Amino acid sequence: MELMEQEGYNYKFDPSACEACGGHCCTGESGYIWAKYDEIEKMATFVNLSVEDFATMYLRKVKHRYSLIEKQLAPDNFACIFFDESKKRCAIYPVRPSQCRTFPFWEQFKNDEDEVRKECPGIV
Template sequence: MSEATQGERLPIMEMAGYDFRFDPNACAACEGACCRGESGYIWMKYPEIEAMAEYLGMELEAFAGSYLRKVGHRYSLTEKKLGEGDYACIFFDEEKKRCSVYPVRPRQCRTFPFWEQFKGDEEEVRRECPGIL
């Protein structure tokens, strides 16, 4: 989600190989649709884990014990259940409807909606994100 200051418009984003563009200004109105939904994985690499732990002022081990789950040889942020079939990233602020660790969010979040799975499937990404143009 975008963190534009009130009144500031962010530029439309596009990426080679994708048939759509993304308006990050739509994030303010969608209330975190990309941060919640069915259960899944929010993959993190070690440098991202270190950065997030530092941002939160936590020791790496404490952060990992509180917020990560190991899936095979990879790590994912934990989720919280909001309702039947509705999960959110552990760092999704339900009151503000946005990411509480936005400056250090994982690459997976930084690159949304330009994910390989959406390449050539504009219909699916439109269902996920109201900022698709």
């Protein structure tokens, strides 16, 4: 088991926990899944769409930024549009946005380890 760690964080992350977790970091309250233009290009290519078609189908504009859209699973439970509910994992994993790649080492969790522990069973 190879634990991931990042400077400035008091916890480590065990990526092998993802298999059993079922995608807690991809589901839950409604929120934003930010994507930069170069990430949008990679995602569009991955799903065989032009950037324009990808944007129309999968993005929403929030001021000057773009977020992947969500799908509603239950009254208070949402998932990223690319969360595969049957496999319980990301359908575009190799090209997922950096927001997804950097989880659980987010600035907001640096001083709130309790919150990230609630969210992620891979925290050790």
